[in-house]
Amino acid sequence: MFRTFRGRLALMYVSLELGILLFAGLLLYTALSNRVYNEVDEELTNQATSLASSLEDTSSYFWSAHMSNFADHYAGAIQLISANGLELFRSDRSLIDRGGNDISRALGISFRSGRPAFASTESLLNKANVRVIAFPIYRDNRIIASLLLGHSTSDIRSVFNLMYLIGGILGAISILISAGAGYYMAKRALDPIQEITRIARAVAAGDLSRRLTSRAQEKEIGLLVRVLNKMFADLETSFMAQKRFTADASHELRLPLTILKGEIEVALRHPRSEGEYQQILRQQLGTIDRIQRIVNDLLTLARADAGQLELVQTPVDLSLLLQEVGQQHLILFDSQHVALEMDIEDDLEIMGDATQIERTMMNLLSNAFKHAPEHSAIYLSATAVKESVIICVRDEGPGIAEEQQGALFDRFFRADDARCRKDGEGAGLGLAICKRIVDAHEGDIWVQSKQGEGSSFFVRLPLHRAETAHQQRVSDVMDAAKA
Structure with missing residues (x-):
């Protein structure tokens, strides 16, 4: 029992209660015994003074x-005892013999x-205890005798x-109650x-x-329950995401690998010309490129999840970057008769990694192009x-x-077939990477869309405050110079 926490806690309650009772009993005994001695001494003093x-x-x-005469009514x-040690009177057994050295x-x-x-x-608690006073008797300013009066304290x-009996019973009851209360x-x-x-x-079993x-009332237990429930929910979410990630990754890689294996098996069935082998190898190279893109995207997501996504923090001219990304897509858009309209403010500058920001915008524009109809x-x-x-x-x-919008930025997620992809090559990783x-740039990304009315993807990034403040100071200096 005492190997358990509840047993040790109950034992602690009993020990604490016993210590308190012993301390209280000792304190009470000291106070009462002093009080009793004082009262007895006061009574003996009054009687001895009167007789002396x-x-x-x-x-x-x-x-x-x-x-x-005094002994007849004194209990x-x-x-x-005279000054020379002779016993002048004794009403009972000698007090000196009973008290020994103390008397x-x-x-x-x-x-x-x-x-x-x-x-x-x-001892005060002994049945034969007697409290004794030795009171001097004077004659002509000198002590001629000493009066001994004894008072029984039975x-x-x-x-x-x-008092000890009642205290012991109450103490035992108190200890039992404390033990029960502590255990409960x-x-x-x-x-x-x-x-x-x-x-x-x-949970550990799966x-x-x-x-x-x-529903514990204790604040500490309630807080622990909430924290553990959140941890269990996070574990479930993480485990389900891992299972989904493994299944999706296996599915995405299985298709190009199957295609690659089939093409190689077909090529090996009978001898072919050099041109035919080159054509087959070019087809396989395209399949390998797709596998490589998927693996690179998975590596990027794994680094981001582990907090190891490397960002080169430098001032980025966002206005110029967006203009360049848009220009790079003009030829691709023209091939499908899709127009690109740009409305970009000048002097937009952020602090971040230009390569990663460019990758984000390339993914968003490519995603828009895949689902934009002709003209x-x-x-x-x-x-x-x-x-x-x-x-x-x-x-x-x-x-x-x-x-579907809530899961749009999850890896390997694809919307309905209605948002058909022109090239059919997407693996559902682009928006997750975005x-x-x-x-990582302390920004936000979200989507607003209604079926039949198109989709709008928004990205919020913090401006480069230091540069903005610098431009404001330059503007203030120029305004002052003009004035």
């Missing part, structure tokens, strides 16, 4: 009569210092015994941990859909909005269904 006054005012020949022991020491103090001294025959012992509280606190252990084992349902137009615009630049690539194609590149 009578003896000092009376001739020593009549002391025996006074002592006898304790009385003893009178003798108190008697010596009363003779030497001339003030009362107190002593006890034994009644006090009875009270203390009763530990069990209640560990119930969510048991559920966490059970669900974690199920059931990634399991979630914690604990339509593609629009490329770039506008500064506050401290960002908004780039838009819009086509007049069939559009994208709303339920999103990783834009994210």
Whole structure:
């Protein structure tokens, strides 16, 4: 039992309770015993003072009569010792014999210092305990005798015994309650941990859909449950994405490899001329190029997911870059009678990797071209909005269904056949790469589309603030010079 956390916690509660009870009992005993001694000493002092006054005012020949009269109504022991050590009166067993050194020491103090001294025959809790006062008696300003009065404390012992009995019973009950409460509280606190252990084992066994349902009131447990549920959800998402990625990658690579294998098998069936072999090799080279593009794209996505996408951070003239990318697509667009309309503001500058930004725009324009019908137009615009630049690539194609737009930037995702590809070569990786590149530049990418009305892809990138501030300072200087 004590190997478990709840057993150790219960033991800790019991130990703490026992320590508190022992400390409280010791403190209570010290306070009560001091109080009892003070009250007994005060009573003995009053009685000894009264008797000593009578003896000092009376001739020593009549002391025996006074002592006898006092002893008749005094419940304790009385003893009178002269200054030379003779016993002048004793009503009971000798107090000196009962108390030993303590009584003798108190008697010596009363003779030497001339003030009362107190002593006890034994422990306060002993049944035969007697509290004794040694009180000096003066005659002509000198001590001639010392009065010993004893007071039995057996009644006090009875009270203390009763107090200890009640305290012991209450202490035992308190310890049992503390042990039960500690065990219950530990069990209640560990119930969510048991559920966490059970669900974690199920998740480790492969059931990634399991979630914690604990409704613990403790803030710490609730926070742990939420964090673990998020972790399980992320694990499920990551695992499903990995399975989908593996399946999609296998599917995309299987087709060109099958084609490549078939062409090679056909070429080896019978001897061919040099020209025929060259034609077959050129066809295989195109297939290998497609495989290489897919592998390169997968490598780019893997580096982006691992946070290792290398970006050369330099000032980029975005206006000029967009103009050049658009010019590079004019011949391709003209072959399908697709027009390119560009509306790009001047002096747009960002901080980033020009090669990766160019790759993003090439993918977006190529994607728009694949789905743009003949004799339509593609629009490329770039506008500064506050401290960002908004780039838009819009086509007049069939559009994208709303339920598909959320997964559009996932790898290997393809929209409906209605958005047919002119070349049929896409692997569904271009938009996923665009999103990783834009994210790496601290930007955003999104799509707006309605079926039958075309699609618009937007990219937001932060402007180069330092250059903007520099241009503003230059403008201010020029305005000041003109003034």
